[in-house]
Amino acid sequence: MKYKPSTLNFFERVYDVVLLVPYGRVTSYGAIANYLGAPKSSRMVGWAMNAAHSRLDVPAHRVVNRQGLLTGKHHFPGTNLMQQLLESEGILVEDDKIIDFKNKFWDPTSLY
DNA sequence: ACTCTGACTATTT
């Protein structure tokens, strides 16, 4: 079952996927984009996150780049809120990088 | 319709 390639729900889809991220786990923009069927639109995911700021309470802190770096931490209020949020979920972060990222990584395609 | 931008990623230097 394929989704419409329309960009109509692009942001909504991103929000849905982020909301599906289990507690104590993180995912990457690319993974979300890939799940949406647009592995090349990873930047759009980040863009959606930017818009998510004005949207629902999207746990954007659970979304990091492929290296496990908290690239979007500068978009959060405060200086290290994102890191604190992650640490409060049991995710260790050091130097803006998630420790044992590979183990904490959650891929939406794993839902299958 | 055109141009610029960006919370990315993979590849190359």
Next chain:
DNA sequence: CAAATAGCCAGAG
């Protein structure tokens, strides 16, 4: 390993 480059796509002015 760090920095630079190119590809990529959709939103905003």
